[in-house]
Amino acid sequence: ISYSLQYLFPPDRRDIFEIDRNSGKIRLRGDLDFEDIGFYRLQVDAADQGNPPLSGHCKVVVEVLDVND
Numbered sequence: 001i002s003y004s005l006q007y008l009f010p011p012d013r014r015d016i017f018e019i020d021r022n023s024g025k026i027r028l029r030g031d032l033d034f035e036d037i038g039f040y041r042l043q044v045d046a047a048d049q050g051n052p053p054l055s056g057h058c059k060v061v062v063e064v065l066d067v068n069d
Contacts, residue, residue: 008039034066
């Protein structure tokens with residue numbers, strides 16, 4: 001199974017998260033700031049190598065909490 005990441009919201013912040021294509025593990029590439037963006041909506045797509053290939057997807061919502069206040 002191979003995994004890919006689609007950014008749903010915000011569409012212009014594609015550099016924040018990355019996904020391991022083999023395991024599906026999502027990681028941060030940088031820092032998150034509550035004052036900048038409070039939540040992210042991502043879609044994870046998964047596809048196998050079968051014939052015909054099967055695929056599926058799920059939505060991941062990341063809510064950023066303001067721990068400084």
